[in-house]
Amino acid sequence: xxxxxxxxxxxxxxxxxxxxxxxxxxxxxxxxxxxxxxxxxxxxxxxxxxxxxxxxxxxxxxxxxxxxxxxxxxxxxxxxxxxxxxxxxxxxxxxxxxxxxxxxxxxxxxxxxxxxxxxxxxxxxxxxxxxxxxxxxxxxxxxxxxxxxxxxxxxxxxxxxxxxxxxxxxxxxxxxxxxxxxxxxxxxxxxxxxxxxxxxxxxxxxxxxxxxxxxxxxxxxxxxxxxxxxxx
Amino acid sequence: xxxxxxxxxxxxxxxxxxxxxxxxxxxxxxxxxxxxxxxxxxxxxxxxxxxxxxxxxxxxxxxxxxxxxxxxxxxxxxxxxxxxxxxxxxxxxxxxxxxxxxxxxxxxxxxxxxxxxxxxxxxxxxxxxxxxxxxxxxxxxxxxxxxxxxxxxxxxxxxxxxxxxxxxxxxxxxxxxxxxxxxxxxxxxxxxxxxxxxxxxxxxxxxxxxxxxxxxxxxxxxxxxxxxxxxxxxxxxxxxxxxxxxxxxxxxxxx
Numbered sequence: 001x002x003x004x005x006x007x008x009x010x011x012x013x014x015x016x017x018x019x020x021x022x023x024x025x026x027x028x029x030x031x032x033x034x035x036x037x038x039x040x041x042x043x044x045x046x047x048x049x050x051x052x053x054x055x056x057x058x059x060x061x062x063x064x065x066x067x068x069x070x071x072x073x074x075x076x077x078x079x080x081x082x083x084x085x086x087x088x089x090x091x092x093x094x095x096x097x098x099x100x101x102x103x104x105x106x107x108x109x110x111x112x113x114x115x116x117x118x119x120x121x122x123x124x125x126x127x128x129x130x131x132x133x134x135x136x137x138x139x140x141x142x143x144x145x146x147x148x149x150x151x152x153x154x155x156x157x158x159x160x161x162x163x164x165x166x167x168x169x170x171x172x173x174x175x176x177x178x179x180x181x182x183x184x185x186x187x188x189x190x191x192x193x194x195x196x197x198x199x200x201x202x203x204x205x206x207x208x209x210x211x212x213x214x215x216x217x218x219x220x221x222x223x224x225x226x227x228x229x230x231x232x
Numbered sequence: 233x234x235x236x237x238x239x240x241x242x243x244x245x246x247x248x249x250x251x252x253x254x255x256x257x258x259x260x261x262x263x264x265x266x267x268x269x270x271x272x273x274x275x276x277x278x279x280x281x282x283x284x285x286x287x288x289x290x291x292x293x294x295x296x297x298x299x300x301x302x303x304x305x306x307x308x309x310x311x312x313x314x315x316x317x318x319x320x321x322x323x324x325x326x327x328x329x330x331x332x333x334x335x336x337x338x339x340x341x342x343x344x345x346x347x348x349x350x351x352x353x354x355x356x357x358x359x360x361x362x363x364x365x366x367x368x369x370x371x372x373x374x375x376x377x378x379x380x381x382x383x384x385x386x387x388x389x390x391x392x393x394x395x396x397x398x399x400x401x402x403x404x405x406x407x408x409x410x411x412x413x414x415x416x417x418x419x420x421x422x423x424x425x426x427x428x429x430x431x432x433x434x435x436x437x438x439x440x441x442x443x444x445x446x447x448x449x450x451x452x453x454x455x456x457x458x459x460x461x462x463x464x465x466x467x468x469x470x471x472x473x474x475x476x477x478x479x480x481x482x483x484x485x486x487x
Contacts, residue, residue, distance in 0.1 A: 023252045024302055026353070026379045031360050035368045048368030052361045056428065057470050059357055062349040065299065065341075066260060070471050102481055105474040122259035126266050129257075130295050136284075138273070138291050145270040148257025178485065185484050189477050191432075195453055197361075198429035199460030200470055201421060204354040206461070210422035215454055217423050221430025222453070226446045229434070 005164060007040045012077055012160020013153050019073050020063075020115070021152035030054035030076035037080030037164060046087040047080035053101055054079055056197030058108070059204050068119070071111020074163045075104035081167030086175055095183025096175050098190040103170060107163050118155050122148050239278055239317060246274035247313060248391055254305045263299035268309065275313045279320040290316060293329055300337040301344025306387045308336050310394020311401040332398055340405075347410045351417035352382055358424035365431070429457055 015036075019028035026032070031051040038047015054076050061069035082100045086092050129144030175183070202214050250271040257266035272294050280287035300308060315332060318324035356379035364371020386408070393404030433453035463473060 020258055021253065021256045024255075025383075026356065026376055029357065029360075029375065031357070031364060031368075031375060032372050035364075035372060038368075044368055048364055048371070051368070052364050052371070055357050055361045056425075057474070059354050060464050060470055062345060064345050064349070066263070070469070098481070102474055102478040105471050105478060109471055119258055119260055122257050123261045125257055126259045126262050129266055130262075130292075133288065133291055133295060136288060138288060141266065141269045141273055141291060141295070144266045145253060145256045148259075148266060149253065152256070182485055186481050188484065189481050191453070192456060192477060193474075194432035195429060195456045196460050196470060196473055198425050198432065199457045199464065201354045201358050201425035201428065202457060203461050203464040204350055205418040205421035205425060207415060207418050210419055213419060214422040214426040214429075217426025218430040218433065218454060218457070219450060221427045222434045222446075222450050223430075225431055225434025 001168075004040050004042075005161060008037060008077070008081065008164040009157045009161050011036050011040065012073075012164070013157035015073055015077075016156020016159065017149070017153050019156070021149050028073045030058075030072050030079070033073050033076035034080030034083070037077055037167075038084040041081050041084035041164070041168075043084035043087045046083040046092050049092070049097065050079035050083045050100060050104075051076055053194050053197055054104060056201050057193070058200065059197075060200040062204075068112055068115050070105075070108035071115060071159075072108055074111030074159050075108040077160050077163040078107040078167045078170075079104045081164040082171045083167075085168050085171035089171060089176065093180070093183055094187035094190050095178070095180075095185070096171075098187050098193065099175060099183070100170070101193050102189070107166065111159055111163070114155055114159055118151055121151060125151070239275055239313065243274040243278040244313070244395065247271055247309065248306075248388075250274070251306050251309050251387075251391065254302050254309075262295065262297050264302075264305065265295050265298050268298045268305070269294040271309055272312060272316070275316060279316055283320075286320070289326070290319075293326060296330065298333060298337060300341040301348060303348055303383055303387050304340040304344035304390065307390035307394040307401050307405070308333055308340065310391040310396075311336075311398045312394075314395055314397045343405075343410050347414045347417070348383065351414045351421060352379060354421040355417050355424060358421060358428050362424060362428055362431070429453065 015028045015033050018025055031048070034051030034054060035044055035048040038044045038050070041047070054072060058070055058072040058075075063069050079100050083092055083097070086096050086100070125144050125147045129140050132140030178186075202210075250273075254264050254267040254271060256270065258264060259266070269291055273291065276287055276290045280290060294312070312329055312333060315324060315329045319326050319329065356375045359378055360371045360375025362371070363374040389404065389408070390401075394401045433450060460473065
């Protein structure tokens with residue numbers, strides 16, 4: 001298990017760096033992160049299942065200006081890990097899947113607090129950089145940036161450790177406490193969650209002409225899905 | 233990579249590489265200021281070689297508040313390098329750089345946020361999620377290719393246009409017609425999101441039964457999507473909706 005956590009920390013650090021500090025190549029998106037965490041903890045498919053749903057849910061919150069969106073990367077670290085671990089213990093049934101998706105909101109909000117904290121510390125780094133430049137030390141700009149990057153990376157690695165640890169704990173300790181019947185009743189909420197994701201993507205893309213297009217496509221694809229099912 | 237005569241090619245390349253770290257020290261006060269100064273530093277060292285006083289002043293200029301959409305920052309960075317070249321040659325007032333940056337960062341931020349976060353990312357995300365239903369790795373590849381194909385191309389072209397000067401940068405912006413591209417991608421995102429909703433509504437809500445049940449399922453799913461979209465418009469966050477669902481789930485377990 002130790003090497004899995006080490007790998008999770010390293011991959012988490014890279015993904016968290018991509019989130020704000022470096023590149024923004026979308027390596028931090030839940031689809032990528034949850035799939036990776038699923039692979040690290042033994043079941044890539046289970047991680048991807050969580051990633052597919054989480055990917056869209058937080059699209060509606062844009063990282064504009066000083067606003068910080070919920071930490072969907074952290075939610076994916078937690079969800080991907082917990083899904084992979086659950087699939088090898090109690091099985092990833094609909095109730096467990098629903099519980100993991102809903103519990104990920106706690107993680108996303110905790111990660112947001114950590115992100116805010118890092119940016120506050122960066123204020124101090126930026127001030128120190130400006131003071132050093134005032135004293136004639138141009139090199140301090142590079143040191144300041146390196147300090148900021150290191151802070152983002154270390155925080156990302158810590159969050160990856162904490163959230164993957166939480167995922168393991170939830171799948172090993174919390175979910176097995178509830179029997180299949182309880183988890184089954186929890187699964188009643190599952191249909192709402194992917195639809196929440198679809199609504200988030202729809203809200204992002206909402207213009208005067210997209211509403212009709214969205215609902216017509218939804219009806220057509222739904223019809224196709226139903227038709228494909230009926231012969232079976 | 234387009235570089236100007238006074239600027240060594242390696243400095244231009246260094247600036248291009250460093251612009252990926254524009255948000256490396258993002259903070260609530262100066263926002264991307266340290267990242268911008270870090271990115272432009274190789275050019276300043278080149279342009280103000282053997283002039284430490286002026287070099288210091290130039291670095292201070294770029295440590296002032298700066299914030300824009302990170303991919304669009306490449307254009308402002310390129311144009312700032314060109315402006316610094318003019319200042320170093322004595323052809324322009326140093327204050328013109330600050331005016332240019334402040335004038336452009338807000339509008340480019342708005343255009344970039346709308347295009348990259350509001351249109352391109354949803355398209356890539358939904359397409360990736362849909363393809364991932366076939367195979368997770370294919371989904372990831374689709375998402376990364378769709379997003380980064382456009383993202384990296386625009387970064388590169390914006391930077392090159394900026395390096396040709398502020399006028400060329402503004403001309404490129406007009407030619408790029410990002411507002412039209414935003415609308416097109418939003419339409420595509422709506423189609424893909426509709427397909428995603430249709431697939432999940434079909435997967436999760438149809439448990440056998442005939443056409444009336446299927447129609448009822450579709451209507452319930454469409455109503456749910458509409459309700460969520462209305463809640464988003466009323467500034468209710470996805471986290472709040474998920475928290476509410478979690479609360480309902482706990483009540484179900486309690487019962």
